[in-house]
Amino acid sequence: MDTPEHVEEAIEVLQQLGLKEYEARCFVGLTRLTTGTAKRLSEVTEVPRTRVYDAIRVLEAQGLVEIQHSSPQQFRAVPLAEATETLRDQYEERVDRLHNALDRVDVVDDDDGSPVQQVWAMAGRGAIENRTDQLVQKAAEEVVLVIGDDSLLTEDLVETLNELGSGVELVIGALTKSLQKQIQAAVPDATTFVSGLEWLRGENTTDDETAIGRLLLVDRSAILVSSIIPGTREEQAIFGEGFGNGLVVIARRLMAQGLIAARDPHQ
Amino acid sequence: MDTPEHVEEAIEVLQQLGLKEYEARCFVGLTRLTTGTAKRLSEVTEVPRTRVYDAIRVLEAQGLVEIQHSSPQQFRAVPLAEATETLRDQYEERVDRLHNALDRVDVVDDDDGSPVQQVWAMAGRGAIENRTDQLVQKAAEEVVLVIGDDSLLTEDLVETLNELGSGVELVIGALTKSLQKQIQAAVPDATTFVSGLEWLRGENTTDDETAIGRLLLVDRSAILVSSIIPGTREEQAIFGEGFGNGLVVIARRLMAQGLIAARDPHQ
DNA sequence: CTGAAAATCACCCGTTTAATCACAACCGAT
DNA sequence: ATCGGTTGTGATTAAACGGGTGATTTTCAG
Numbered sequence: 086m087d088t089p090e091h092v093e094e095a096i097e098v099l100q101q102l103g104l105k106e107y108e109a110r111c112f113v114g115l116t117r118l119t120t121g122t123a124k125r126l127s128e129v130t131e132v133p134r135t136r137v138y139d140a141i142r143v144l145e146a147q148g149l150v151e152i153q154h155s156s157p158q159q160f161r162a163v164p165l166a167e168a169t170e171t172l173r174d175q176y177e178e179r180v181d182r183l184h185n186a187l188d189r190v191d192v193v194d195d196d197d198g199s200p201v202q203q204v205w206a207m208a209g210r211g212a213i214e215n216r217t218d219q220l221v222q223k224a225a226e227e228v229v230l231v232i233g234d235d236s237l238l239t240e241d242l243v244e245t246l247n248e249l250g251s252g253v254e255l256v257i258g259a260l261t262k263s264l265q266k267q268i269q270a271a272v273p274d275a276t277t278f279v280s281g282l283e284w285l286r287g288e289n290t291t292d293d294e295t296a297i298g299r300l301l302l303v304d305r306s307a308i309l310v311s312s313i314i315p316g317t318r319e320e321q322a323i324f325g326e327g328f329g330n331g332l333v334v335i336a337r338r339l340m341a342q343g344l345i346a347a348r349d350p351h352q
Numbered sequence: 353m354d355t356p357e358h359v360e361e362a363i364e365v366l367q368q369l370g371l372k373e374y375e376a377r378c379f380v381g382l383t384r385l386t387t388g389t390a391k392r393l394s395e396v397t398e399v400p401r402t403r404v405y406d407a408i409r410v411l412e413a414q415g416l417v418e419i420q421h422s423s424p425q426q427f428r429a430v431p432l433a434e435a436t437e438t439l440r441d442q443y444e445e446r447v448d449r450l451h452n453a454l455d456r457v458d459v460v461d462d463d464d465g466s467p468v469q470q471v472w473a474m475a476g477r478g479a480i481e482n483r484t485d486q487l488v489q490k491a492a493e494e495v496v497l498v499i500g501d502d503s504l505l506t507e508d509l510v511e512t513l514n515e516l517g518s519g520v521e522l523v524i525g526a527l528t529k530s531l532q533k534q535i536q537a538a539v540p541d542a543t544t545f546v547s548g549l550e551w552l553r554g555e556n557t558t559d560d561e562t563a564i565g566r567l568l569l570v571d572r573s574a575i576l577v578s579s580i581i582p583g584t585r586e587e588q589a590i591f592g593e594g595f596g597n598g599l600v601v602i603a604r605r606l607m608a609q610g611l612i613a614a615r616d617p618h619q
Numbered sequence: 620c621t622g623a624a625a626a627t628c629a630c631c632c633g634t635t636t637a638a639t640c641a642c643a644a645c646c647g648a649t
Numbered sequence: 650a651t652c653g654g655t656t657g658t659g660a661t662t663a664a665a666c667g668g669g670t671g672a673t674t675t676t677c678a679g
Contacts (some may be wrong), residue, residue, distance in 0.1 A: 095453040098446050103370065105636070117460040123656075129460065133638060138657065148479020151472035151591065156645070157656060161472070167482045170452050174478045176443040179365050184436045186362040193384040193396065205418035206429070211441045212415020215434045324418065372667065390625075400669060405626065423676060424625055 092117075102172060102306060107132050107140040112149055115162035122157045147171075208321040213311055216324065217301055218245045224253050224303045231258035233297035235267060237320075243271045260297070296320070308336045359384075369439060371424040374399050374407040379416055382429035382431055389424045414438075475588040483591065484568055485512045491520050491570045500564035501580060502534060504587075510538045527564070565589070575603045 092113055099109035114130035115121065123141075127134035141160050144150040148171050162168065207213060214237075221228055222245060225266035230246075232238055249255055255275040259265040262279055269277045298311035298320050311322035359380055366376035379581075380435040381397035382388065390408075394401035408427050415438045420426035429435065474480060481504075488495055489512060498506055516522055522542040526532040529546055536544045564589050565578035578589035592600050 091456045095450055095457065098450045098453065101446055102443075102450070103368075107637075113454070113457070116454050118458055119458075135640090135657080135659095136638075139404040145473065146475050146586075148474060148482075149474025151474045153470055163474070163483075164486075165451065165454055167479070167486060169447050170482050171476070171478045172450075173443075173447050174482075175367075176440075176447075179368055180436050180440050180443075181515065183365045183369070183439075184360060186358040186365065187359045187380070187383050187432050190362065190380070190384055191386075203420055203426075205420050206412070207415060207418045207430070208413050209415025209438070211438045211445075212430060214414075214436070215441075216430075216438050219431075219434060220426050245589060246559070319413075347607075374668075401629090402626080402671090403669080 105140070105143075107136055108143050111137060111140040111160075112144055112162060112168075115150055115160055116165065118161075120159055120161040124157070125285065126160065147175075162323075170220060203327070204323055204325045206321065206323050210320045213298075213309075213320050213322045214239060214241065216322075217242065217299065217309060218230075220301060220303045220307055220309060221245050221249065224249065226252070226304050227254045227256075227302075228304075229256045229258075229300075229302040231297075231300040232264065232268065233260050233299060235264050237299055238268065238271065246272045246275065249274075302336050305337055372410075373409070374403055375410050377409055378404060378407040378427075379429055379435075381419055382427055383432065385428075387426055387428040389426060391424070393427065414442075429517075470594070471590055471592045473588065473590050475586065477587045480566075480589045481509065482507060484509065484566065484576060484587075487568060487574055487576060487612050488512050488516065489571045491516065493519070493571050494521045494569075495571075496523045496525075496567075496569040498527075498564075498567040499531065499535065500527050500566060501553050504566055505531075505535065505538065512523075513539045513542065516541075569600075569603050573600060573602055575600050 091175040095113045095116075096106070096109045099112060100106060104112070110132050111126060114126050114132075116256040117129060118125060121129070123137040126132070126137050130137075132140065138158075141150055141152065145152050148163065149168055150162050153161075161236045163171070188309055198346055207216065218241060221230075221242075228249065234286075246255065246257075251274075255272070256278070257268050257272065257275045258278050259268055260279070265277050265279045268275065296313045296315070299309070299322075300311075301307075307324075307326045309322055309324045311320050313320050361382075363373070363376040364382045366379060367373060371379070377397040377399050378393060381393050381399075384396060385392060388396070389406040393399070393404050397404075399407065406586075408417055408419065412419050415430065416435055417427055417429050419429075430438070474483065485508060488497075495513075495516065513522065513524075518541070521524055522539070523545070524535050524539065524542045525545050526535055527546070532544050532546045535542065563582070565580045565581045566576070566589075567578075568574075568576040574591075574593045576589055576591045578587050580587050594600065
């Protein structure tokens, strides 16, 4: 059980979860001390002693620490399991409230009929994953999917793919042989193939070239292409829908030329 | 489908979930427009037009909106289901990271043997609920619970109570007859009773008196008493453990005098 | 080519948050 | 009772951040 790294990470995550720096430091400090006074806490956490009290009060109000009103006061963190459970509940509740509120809103629209040349950009691993799932789920005839990085083959995706009706042709490509095998094993119903998309990788395989993430074509009328930013490893994607859509047209062309994977699957 | 209230609430919740005001307004605005330009968005959301762009960029990076890079740019929100799913995932992931990081930390301690007169204070409905569950779960012989407000009889609590081994005597009290019936129905194995605790309510039943929340006594060695703040309806509790604990001693005295509910249950 | 709208930039200002200081209440030990 | 150090609170300063506005460049339609 070391500490150096993990303490930092815990503090960071707690801040992402909405705590201030001092609050985060104090909470982590308390999980290391099991119980402690303001003085000791201040020593361990580098939080000015006089500020420990404020931080603790906030934490207490959030149900993350307990206070013993003695002199000197003693503080202790709620057991880890309880704390995470509390946080989880808190967020579940918020997301629910959001969902309800937004459900009862919508429709001001007043939309002018938009053209059909729409290509949308989106970012964020999770969001792209969700969109991929959605698209695959509503496939009626054919799904062509190329995966460029094994980290993208998540459990959820595999599940979604396996739940596809048997009427839907499922073709999945991979950039490497090993990834192909992995896919074939996880999704037995799929026709898999390797590569055919070398042209998508950067000139060289250097890391600082933006790498292909996924390429998804559903019923030849919706397409999603994603790439992975070299530095941050963040995923970004473009996404087009509609048979007449420019992107989709290009994709169909590529398929016609056998560059993506045709209706008559290889192997 | 009205709007006025819900828009406000949605914006608020989104901010609690970590978005800035402009970002929240823009997202809600987009769920009302299905699709829109910076100009229209600015009109609907009251966000300065020149700032819409920043906000949208952040939202895009979080996977909550899509951008069409045309001129003028078009924005649209990810479908509600996808958005909430994305947020949920994001938080699950953070809580997990936190759990892991903190798991790998602990133990600096250096603790001096603490006395046994510990009485801890905690706050927050969720946190107190969790603690209540924990305590009930580890009961070995006897659980005495008094509930002062029907909003405290949550599904989780009912479940926990019903999962208690048959070797544990379960006595549950309520401040009103109707609440008692409710409890008896939800937890058939329990011996229920009414009141016996009038002295816990304020002099008068006025709302501005802090009301009793719950009172829990487990195996006569751990006790938790909570009250509900008049203004905010927030719950706060004190909690003591150990047979020799002062609070616990008091509680035992009260029981011995029949003030809480004795080993030989009423009705 | 020209004017208006679109998009990006740069700056201001009030609030929040981190950090320090001054002080009164308190405690333990002589 | 007294004294030195600790403990808790409040006030204060400085830096960071978020909201708000105007100037500047780019883009597009006429």
